[in-house]
Amino acid sequence: MSAAVEPLHRPRPASSASLELNGVHAGYGDFAALFGVGLHVDPGEAVGVVGPNGAGKTTLLRVISGLIRPTAGSLRFDGHDLTTTPAHALPALGIAHVPENRRLFPHLTVEENLKVGAFSPAARPHFIARRDHVYELFPKMKARRHQLAGTMSGGEQQMCAIGRALMCGPRILLLDEPSAGLAPLVVQQVFDLVRRIRQEGLTVLIVEQNVAQVLRVVDRAYVLETGRVAAEGRSAELAADPAIRRSYLGGH
Amino acid sequence: MKSLIPWAVVVALLACLPLLSPPEYFIHLGVTVLLTAVAGTGWAMMGRYGLVSFGHGAFLGIGAYTMALLWNMAGLSPWVGIPIGVALAAGAGVLLGYPCFRLKVIGHYFALVTLAAGEIVRILITALREYTGGSLGMTPDRVPPESAFLAMQFDKTGFWWLALAAWAGGLLAWWLLDRSMSSKALAAISEDEDAAASIGIRVTREKLKVTLISTGLAALAGALTAQYRMYLNPESLAGLGPSLQIVFGAIAGGMYAPLGPTVGAIITIGLDESLRVAFGTDFTGGAPFIYGILLVLFMIYLPRGIVGIFERRRKPAAAPPALGVPVAAK
Amino acid sequence: MDPFLLEALVNGILLGGVFALPALGLNLVFGVVDVVWLCYAELVMVGMYAVWFLFTQLGWPLPLAFATCLPIVSLLGIALHYLVVRPLLSSPPINQVLATGGVLFLLQGAMTLVFRTEFRSLGVDMPPMEVGEIFVSGTKLAAFCAALVGAAILWAFLKYTYVGTAIRAIARDREVMPLMGVDPQRIYLIASAVGGALAGLAACLLVVQLDVHPFVGLSFGPITFMICVMGGLGNMLGGFLAAFLMGIIVSVGGFWGTTEFSYVVAFGFFIVTMFARPRGLFAR
Numbered sequence: 001m002s003a004a005v006e007p008l009h010r011p012r013p014a015s016s017a018s019l020e021l022n023g024v025h026a027g028y029g030d031f032a033a034l035f036g037v038g039l040h041v042d043p044g045e046a047v048g049v050v051g052p053n054g055a056g057k058t059t060l061l062r063v064i065s066g067l068i069r070p071t072a073g074s075l076r077f078d079g080h081d082l083t084t085t086p087a088h089a090l091p092a093l094g095i096a097h098v099p100e101n102r103r104l105f106p107h108l109t110v111e112e113n114l115k116v117g118a119f120s121p122a123a124r125p126h127f128i129a130r131r132d133h134v135y136e137l138f139p140k141m142k143a144r145r146h147q148l149a150g151t152m153s154g155g156e157q158q159m160c161a162i163g164r165a166l167m168c169g170p171r172i173l174l175l176d177e178p179s180a181g182l183a184p185l186v187v188q189q190v191f192d193l194v195r196r197i198r199q200e201g202l203t204v205l206i207v208e209q210n211v212a213q214v215l216r217v218v219d220r221a222y223v224l225e226t227g228r229v230a231a232e233g234r235s236a237e238l239a240a241d242p243a244i245r246r247s248y249l250g251g252h
Numbered sequence: 253m254k255s256l257i258p259w260a261v262v263v264a265l266l267a268c269l270p271l272l273s274p275p276e277y278f279i280h281l282g283v284t285v286l287l288t289a290v291a292g293t294g295w296a297m298m299g300r301y302g303l304v305s306f307g308h309g310a311f312l313g314i315g316a317y318t319m320a321l322l323w324n325m326a327g328l329s330p331w332v333g334i335p336i337g338v339a340l341a342a343g344a345g346v347l348l349g350y351p352c353f354r355l356k357v358i359g360h361y362f363a364l365v366t367l368a369a370g371e372i373v374r375i376l377i378t379a380l381r382e383y384t385g386g387s388l389g390m391t392p393d394r395v396p397p398e399s400a401f402l403a404m405q406f407d408k409t410g411f412w413w414l415a416l417a418a419w420a421g422g423l424l425a426w427w428l429l430d431r432s433m434s435s436k437a438l439a440a441i442s443e444d445e446d447a448a449a450s451i452g453i454r455v456t457r458e459k460l461k462v463t464l465i466s467t468g469l470a471a472l473a474g475a476l477t478a479q480y481r482m483y484l485n486p487e488s489l490a491g492l493g494p495s496l497q498i499v500f501g502a503i504a505g506g507m508y509a510p511l512g513p514t515v516g517a518i519i520t521i522g523l524d525e526s527l528r529v530a531f532g533t534d535f536t537g538g539a540p541f542i543y544g545i546l547l548v549l550f551m552i553y554l555p556r557g558i559v560g561i562f563e564r565r566r567k568p569a570a571a572p573p574a575l576g577v578p579v580a581a582k
Numbered sequence: 583m584d585p586f587l588l589e590a591l592v593n594g595i596l597l598g599g600v601f602a603l604p605a606l607g608l609n610l611v612f613g614v615v616d617v618v619w620l621c622y623a624e625l626v627m628v629g630m631y632a633v634w635f636l637f638t639q640l641g642w643p644l645p646l647a648f649a650t651c652l653p654i655v656s657l658l659g660i661a662l663h664y665l666v667v668r669p670l671l672s673s674p675p676i677n678q679v680l681a682t683g684g685v686l687f688l689l690q691g692a693m694t695l696v697f698r699t700e701f702r703s704l705g706v707d708m709p710p711m712e713v714g715e716i717f718v719s720g721t722k723l724a725a726f727c728a729a730l731v732g733a734a735i736l737w738a739f740l741k742y743t744y745v746g747t748a749i750r751a752i753a754r755d756r757e758v759m760p761l762m763g764v765d766p767q768r769i770y771l772i773a774s775a776v777g778g779a780l781a782g783l784a785a786c787l788l789v790v791q792l793d794v795h796p797f798v799g800l801s802f803g804p805i806t807f808m809i810c811v812m813g814g815l816g817n818m819l820g821g822f823l824a825a826f827l828m829g830i831i832v833s834v835g836g837f838w839g840t841t842e843f844s845y846v847v848a849f850g851f852f853i854v855t856m857f858a859r860p861r862g863l864f865a866r
Binding site: 065090092097103105106108120123164168 | 754758
Binding site for chain 3: 302348355357359361363368369371375379493500503535537538544547550551552555
């Protein structure tokens with residue numbers, strides 16, 4: 001079936017198409033939230049950022065997608081210096097950000113939400129193909145294509161938000177707390193979605209408080225604490241680390 | 253109380269000014285400035301707490317027309333007519349304000365409700381042309397000189413004193429309000445109405461209090477202006493035009509300082525007159541044109557008005573930040 | 583039904599169509615940029631002068647004058663955004679409103695300087711048409727149809743284009759727009775241009791019905807604001823419906839009393855509406 005549909009991602013890029021942060025400092029006004037964060041995501045990888053509330057996880061994603069400018073450090077994606085690129089130019093570069101709390105346009109229909117996601121001039125010609133692909137990934141969205149996004153359940157809204165992000169044909173997907181505010185069963189479904197997206201070959205950077213779940217989905221993870229990287233490693237290693245287990249995995 | 257002494261001295265000195273027998277034109281300018289300042293002071297008493305009215309012209313009109321109609325039709329002296337007009341205007345203000353405040357009509361919505369009210373008054377004045385002369389305007393009946401005092405028909409010097417008294421009254425009201433708890437309550441309300449209500453501030457009552465004073469002052473200014481000019485017309489005493497002019501004066505001078513609206517009145521009247529003197533009627537439209545540009549520039553570069561330049565670091569905590577101070581971009 | 587009442591009703595609907603355009607434009611700008619253009623009626627006034635000048639002074643054909651009026655007022659909207667609104671985007675709303683109030687004075691003054699205060703008339707009229715028992719002004723009917731066409735084009739633009747969809751989206755969530763690849767500043771500019779163009783279209787429809795003078799904006803500006811607020815600021819459909827409601831109130835009110843009386847009724851109705859539904863009749 002899907003062979004006829006154009007793949008969501010562009011052809012697998014050369015190894016240079018990776019996201020790299022070095023010594024990033026950032027904050028809001030006088031309040032600093034990140035202190036010299038270094039992080040890299042290689043093509044095709046799924047990387048998690050975990051940590052307690054207020055560790056700077058959301059700030060980190062907002063820095064990557066240009067909503068906040070770093071005060072120091074470097075930020076590169078696929079050879080582009082992101083510190084000087086305006087935020088609205090990033091989807092065209094292949095960076096899609098599913099924000100915290102989904103932030104759908106509640107009074108627009110599902111399909112209109114997808115349309116806003118395809119706003120970049122480069123994405124418009126691919127609207128129909130990508131929309132159909134999203135509907136194939138999430139058949140529920142197809143059934144609700146003319147429903148107002150605000151009237152759907154939390155899990156459906158998360159699907160729609162991810163679908164909207166896929167509409168710009170991203171190479172990397174930034175997910176901010178996709179499980180926040182959802183019922184446990186729905187959380188499971190959302191992580192299944194993330195797995196499915198990974199199978200598409202998309203690079204994923206996911207920020208989560210639900211450490212146990214996210215470590216099952218990603219290849220590697222960073223532990224962020226008070227704006228600094230406290231630990232990093234492969235998911236299995238982190239999941240086995242006693243300190244991590246104590247702090248984040250219920251201490252067993 | 254001590255802080256009132258320098259003010260009293262200033263008012264007394266101003267009251268002595270006619271003794272120097274300055275040219276009539278000078279006195280005329282002074283009266284016009286003072287009366288404009290009274291209206292602006294009244295407006296700013298609401299405006300500085302975030303109650304931005306675009307309908308204050310209506311209260312000028314209610315004050316002026318009540319006075320003039322009582323005089324022409326019932327022979328009631330302006331000495332009585334003006335207090336009645338002021339009371340009526342304040343009553344109208346409360347009538348409009350009470351539901352607004354109770355039902356939380358605030359911000360843009362409040363501004364537009366007052367705009368509608370101002371228009372209603374303007375149209376009513378025009379429509380009741382049998383009594384008010386409609387848009388052609390009306391003139392209070394003149395009396396022979398011997399009964400001029402009773403009819404409040406003075407020369408320019410007499411009006412100088414009247415206007416000065418009204419102006420001093422306005423400033424006194426400002427001063428009293430500033431010293432009262434109401435001022436703090438209103439500042440809190442303008443910042444966060446719900447939070448203010450939750451700590452026991454009676455939001456509606458405090459807002460009504462300041463509305464009462466504000467609309468009363470506007471009516472006083474309107475009535476005295478009409479009586480001074482001996483001419484009333486709806487276009488200059490009600491509706492959007494005069495309402496915005498009041499706002500402009502208060503903003504240009506600065507609405508957070510007691511003398512701000514007065515400075516604004518000096519600017520607007522000075523601008524009007526200098527353009528008129530310099531260009532005569534060839535430059536009709538020049539004054540609003542320049543007003544407009546200044547208003548835009550003030551909002552962009554000097555949102556606290558002229559007086560705002562001088563008030564830096566003086567009591568920064570007392571200045572309500574709801575207006576004038578740009579909120580930090582998110 | 584009394585044919586005169588029916589006529590008043592029909593006229594009210596026709597009037598509502600004309601009110602609808604500026605109400606839509608004002609709502610569009612407010613919904614997107616979050617700033618009330620207090621000088622909106624004055625943009626219309628400038629457009630009316632433009633048509634009058636091109637048609638009667640330069641002798642251009644009327645359709646050409648109309649077609650030129652739209653881009654002129656649209657540019658004016660862009661200039662207003664660039665020079666006045668943009669520097670104030672992070673200021674308190676009241677400062678923004680007052681600045682556009684300054685533009686109201688500026689435009690009135692400028693037009694007085696250039697064209698003086700005389701009432702100017704286009705001097706064209708279309709014959710009235712007899713429909714059943716009632717007479718309908720041909721000019722008003724034509725203006726009404728043009729207004730509907732304008733509204734329909736606007737609706738299609740908002741519904742079917744990328745920019746239009748983004749305009750509807752940005753009204754609810756500004757901050758997230760860059761993540762969609764949307765530059766909010768550009769959308770503001772487009773909305774201002776479209777808002778200006780709608781004022782231009784309204785100018786074309788009004789200039790055939792009203793004499794132009796520098797203060798003509800004060801005659802329909804206030805009611806336009808009230809229509810927007812009644813419909814719910816930023817709610818385009820609400821504003822559209824409220825325009826017809828106000829048109830009918832004004833027209834039918836005029837049937838029972840004078841025109842002035844009818845405006846008093848309409849404004850009074852507005853105030854009562856605000857008390858009953860402080861966020862507009864059609865607030866969601």
